[in-house]
Amino acid sequence: MDTNVIAFLVAFSVLLFFIFWLKKKEKEKIIFNPEWDGISWTNHSIQNILNEDLCKNCLNHKHCGIRKDAENIKDKYDAKFILTRCKTFQANNSLKMRKKPKQQKHFGVIVWVNPFTENMREKQCMCINDCRNLNINDRGKNCPMANELYTLCVQCNLATIVFSCPVWDEIQKVI
Numbered sequence: 001m002d003t004n005v006i007a008f009l010v011a012f013s014v015l016l017f018f019i020f021w022l023k024k025k026e027k028e029k030i031i032f033n034p035e036w037d038g039i040s041w042t043n044h045s046i047q048n049i050l051n052e053d054l055c056k057n058c059l060n061h062k063h064c065g066i067r068k069d070a071e072n073i074k075d076k077y078d079a080k081f082i083l084t085r086c087k088t089f090q091a092n093n094s095l096k097m098r099k100k101p102k103q104q105k106h107f108g109v110i111v112w113v114n115p116f117t118e119n120m121r122e123k124q125c126m127c128i129n130d131c132r133n134l135n136i137n138d139r140g141k142n143c144p145m146a147n148e149l150y151t152l153c154v155q156c157n158l159a160t161i162v163f164s165c166p167v168w169d170e171i172q173k174v175i
Helices: 003-028 044-052 065-077 115-124 144-156
Strands: 080-086 102-106 109-113 159-165
Touching: 044 080, 044 115, 044 159, 065 080, 065 144, 080 115, 115 159, 144 159
Parallel strands: none
Antiparallel strands: 080 109, 080 159, 102 109
């Protein structure tokens, strides 16, 4: 076979590889884009991260008071969120997470952190992304769920990503 043909085939194969690799990376990008489904605002771009919840990957999952309190908030407000930081986390043997949890110091306390979700929390959590019902300077102006979640997070050294909320109200951005 001619060396030019071989060189062309190799170059073409490399080009195809990079095109498919870029397409795959594009699909993995997560864009904050909540949509109203008739009942609740949902950030669909992260709905597929349920397996990343520290609670669901914890040995104490069934008996944990923190999980019960978090589930009560979810049920009470018809919201969906996962825990991305927790002080009492104990990894089970069959972790379904993309990255193994690590211990880190947050606010002076050693907590377990899911590095995958922690990296997206500030960009994807509906509460801290353009919700007019969250006021970090005046908690009295927050929606009740935000206040209950905040209290639970402070008391138990947690961090959450809210990805579905019936009262999320987008702040109008000035362009």
